[in-house]
Amino acid sequence: MSNALVKQKSSLFHDNLTSFLFIVPAVMIFSVFYIYPFCDIFKLSLHEWNGIDLQKQFVGFDNFFELINDNDWWGSLWHAGFITLVALTFQNLLAFALAFACDRELKMKNFYRVVFFIPPVLSEVVVGLIWTWILYSGTQSAEHIGLLNYFLDKIHLQHLINNWLSNPKTALPCIAIVHSWKGFGWGFIMFLAGLQTIDRQLYEAAKVDGAGYWGMLTNVTLPMMTPVICVVVILTILGSMQAFVLIISMMGNGLADYTSVPVTQILDAMVGSKRFGYACAQGVSFGLILIMISFSVKIVSDKLKKI
């Protein structure tokens, strides 16, 4: 080999090395704090471990078999499903209606945009604690303490007064509604952005063809909005299924049988009953469920786009 070639090769190596150094900090942090825990969760899910002992007991797939027969687990999935269903229907329909109302020449449009996005920037802890205070049940000197019950009392709807968060029937719906209150601003902004990209001429053309408001909505707006709607649906499902801080901040440990969701179950297995392996098995199973859900939504949406 000639001297020049060796020199060229070593300078190429040097060049590659300095380029590689740019991603070293990111790769290091990512390997330690993401990849290692990612692998560890699968390993731990095959063990029985209290988080303290040096010895972990290998149990194979026992944790997963136990999970299949765990009624609390299935209950928690149903609760998360319920919250997601409310978010998909009530929250997103509201968001779409508001965006549709805003999609025109309108005074104070920016005011609405900003105000609707205030709940989403607040933390779940703050939102949960504010609403716990409003939904407070109980009386002092014959007056209702919580604002909602007080209000119902004053407008003579006494029969609706309720122990909102301590009644098993209303606790989960209340959580779902507060979750929607916090979340609808997201959908609103995304729908509005989508609506504003629709060419006005399409509406004009539909009008010339004799379409009414309903016809324009179903024949112009909705087909044009399909991609945006799909993104919102996937984000809503992933976000609502995994929401749990709101539940902790509203319920504490109360009524777990009626309001627990998969992530609070995982936390409970870890912090409460000190079963780290079981908590990891729940995490792995729930992750797989979420992947399956988002894949099926993706497939359905691709089919819709083709129509």
Place this chain on the structure above:
Amino acid sequence: MKTNKYRMLQLLGSVIIHAFLMVAAITCLFPLFWMFRSSLMSLDTIFTDKSIIPAVINFNNYVTAWIEGGFGIYLWNSILYTVVVVTGIVIISSLAAFAFSRLEFPGKNFFFIMFLAAMMIPLPGGFVPLYVLMTKLGLANTRIGYILCMINVGLSMSIILLKTFFDKMPTDLEDAARIDGCSKLRIWWHVGLPLTKPAIVVIIIFNSLNVWNEYILAQLLLNENSLMPLQTGLMKFQGSHSVDYPVLMAGLTIAAVPIIFVFLAMQKHSLKGIITGATVG
């Protein structure tokens, strides 16, 4: 006649639209107003007085929350974590994104796909092995441990967003700088960073919100009051038997007001930033 009727209908329509939007806006704002109002009351009146503006206004709850409730420390911790984590994310992710977009080295695609995959795979319960790891490393209950975890949380999304942004940028300036003999690091600092300013604003806003509002990792990793951010400080009220509601409301106001003000001050950037951040995945 006909035009008159049409105008009437149009007017009616706009009244209905405004009424609808206004009701939604009030529903958004009123709970916050109620929080602030309740923070100005005393324990004697808060359970019974329902007037919109309380008869006696006292700011003592803020003093109590700040000193006895520890919210002065929590607020400082939240600010510290947010600033350090976001600065870390911006530097580390822009270095990596610059390399992924502009430089050549073996294994480039492999590493990039790794970050991309992390964005796609949801990992609920990832805090369990993370907690185990932090305890093993002796980083549980330390500021640096929490900061590194939170940097990792925002890293993938920021790298991907910045890389797509870099890809769209012309390379002329960088070529010129290279010909002038600038080192890669200086090109990144003097040309790359200024060029991607809009994307970096997005990353700053999205991640600031994330860090400021983060709860579960702080709750699991930090036990000492002196290390806790606002969210975990607030949660101490949940579950204790006799909650001092006026002080809690003052604490909530302390936690909510900074983020609302930052959002309002940067609203044009914020809305865009948060939406782009959320849809990158």
